[in-house]
Amino acid sequence: MANFVIDKKIKLVLALLGAIICLSFLAWSEDRIFADFDNDGITDSDDNCPLNANLAQTDSDYDTVGDECDTDDDNDGVSDSLDQFDTNPLDWADFDFDGIGSSQDTDDDNDGILDTNDSYPMTASEILATKYLDNIETCAEMNDGTMRLVCYSEFFGTLTENEKNNSDALELSIALSKIGAIDDCHFVSHEIGHVSYEMTTDVTKSLQGMDGTMCRGGYFHGVLSSYFHNIEELGKSFPDSYQTICDDLIGSSNYQDCVHGLGHGFVHYFGDDLNSSLESCHDLSFYQNILCVKGVMMQYTDNVITRNGMSKDVLSNLCDSEQLERFDNVECSMSTGTTLAFFTNHDFEKGKELCNMIEDADSRNYCIEGLRLEIQDSEKYESNPLTEDIREKFQPQFIEGSKSIDIRSPAIISDFQVMKEVGVISFSIDKPQYVILYIPSEFVASKMLVTVNGQIPMDLKSQDYLLGKEMAMISFVPNQSGTVLITPVQ
Missing domain, CATH: 2.60.40 (Immunoglobulin-like)
Structure with a gap:
């Protein structure tokens, strides 16, 4: 009789637990039915993009995934990060930037010759983008800015090895920069210059015929960096002829890019010995020294921040006012801002937030100024790149x-x-x-x-x-x- 009473109590408890679970599930289900995670006024159960506000519920390719969270809105196989016509499945490219997609454009390279009569109807950048589309998409879809930049650098290094014309590689980097796939082509053009020199092991051959106006001279900086890096790797002494390496370019705007590149190269040779790099610059003429020190500080700040991160301690101690001459210290602080622009995808507010971590007020202000100037130069280049006839020549x-x-x-x-x-x-x-x-x-x-x-x-x-x-x-x-x-x- 006692066992019967216990069994009855157990059954009653289990029944109550079941009822509670059932009621909880119904309440949860009701919450789910009426939930609106993105607060756009459309319940999640009906929202084609529940994590991103999209009141219009636009779904260009009718794949039940809203455009706000669809990485390929027109379902043409090209990621929206590269697709210049992301709601038109018939077009994705416009590499002459005339607003007309390639499938409808009768003159794809905008050279005045109709495609039907043109032996080379497409721009070099479109040919390369089509050929290496998968590689480019891999980089473009990375969310982390630094990792995306590293990915593109590795890609352009491989591209330079595979393709014969370095100018074409630069044209592609410019095109990708214009459509927003690359934050700024200056950094990746360094890598194109690095690899070019490795293939020729000759500074003059690597620079011959190249245009320093492309990507603001980054290619030249890369060539000189690779030259000095190789000398150091081979255990050779610092070359006495470094002051004349760029002389063949005197009279052209490329000359100043080459002299600036010397500064990058010195840091590759001397490493953390900043004073030796600066002394090599100071032995040059007055304006050569200015250009050279800018190159030194750009490379130095990039090396330190890449290696040690962007903490308050690192940024505050990057430029030592007690060890550096006044001009060198100012340039170091401004170059910190320049470097931070690349690490923050040229976002002024993010970069300014990092500059403000610097303890010294003067260094902090110079950092913000360097950041501002870099973003300004980058935007100016994108909208109106300088040509050789109007660019300043040293x-x-x-x-x-x-x-x-x-x-x-x-x-x-x-x-x-x-x-x-x-x-x-x-x-x-x-x-x-x-x-x-x-x-x-x-x-x-x-x-x-x-x-x-x-x-x-x-x-x-x-x-x-x-x-x-x-x-x-x-x-x-x-x-x-x-x-x-x-x-x-x-």
Whole structure:
């Protein structure tokens, strides 16, 4: 009789538990039915994209997955991250950027010759993108910015090995940058330059015929980095000829890219010995040193941040004001901002947040300024890339052995003369573009008169640089091309 009572109690308990479970399930089911995770007003059970707000419920390819969470909206097999027409299954590419997809464009490369009559109707970038689409998509779909950049660097290194024309590889990197698949092509163009040098082991051959305006000279920086890296790997001494490596490019805008690349290369040779890299720059002429130090600091900050991360301690101690000269310290802090731009996909707010972790106020502000300038330059390049005819050219004029007057201008400088006995400097310019001169003080009087074809140019400025009064700067904007005379005023 007792056992019967116990069994009855057990059955009653089990019945109650079952009822509770059933009621809980019904309540859970009701919550599920009316749940709206993304708060877009559409319950999850009816929402074609429950994790992303999409009130319109757009589903371009009718695959029951809403466009907001569909990685291929038109179901054409090309990821939306690359598809320039992601709701049109007939088109994905527009590599001449005229707004017309390739299937409808009668002139795919926009060269004025109809595709039906064109022996090479597609741009090099479209040919390569089509050929390596799977590889590109693998990188494009990575969510982590740093990993995506590394993926693209490895891809472009392989591409450079496989393809003969380095300019075509750069064209592809520019195209992918324009459509937003790559944050900025400057970084990956370094890798194209690295691999190119490895294949030729000759700086001149690697740089010959290349255009420094592509990806803001990153290819040149990569070539020089690889050159110095190889010298260090082989245990060779630092080359005495480094000051003349870029001389064949004097007179072109590529020259400054090459000199800047020297700085990148020095860091590859000297590693963590920052002072040796900087001393090598300081032995160059005045403006060469400026370009070179920028290269050193870009490579140095990238190396340290890549290796040690972006903590407050790392960023605050990256540029030591007690160990570095004033100019070098400023450039280091600004280059920190430049490097952080690449690590944050050129997102100013994210980069600024990292700069603000730097303890020293001056370094913090210079970091933000470097970040701002890098993002500005990147955006300017994307919308309106500079061409060789309007890009500034660094044209040093060597006098008395190792001394030089460094000249920056989009105009071509010719017929340069220094008549030291009367204190006169003369040269010709081929078009009315700004001219900036850095002149050792021994070649100028306290006051100098500048004329172009006998006329005083507009925006004439002259000042001494606070570098032990060793250098003077003169800048002007001429009204016309012709002969420039810089004469002392008695």
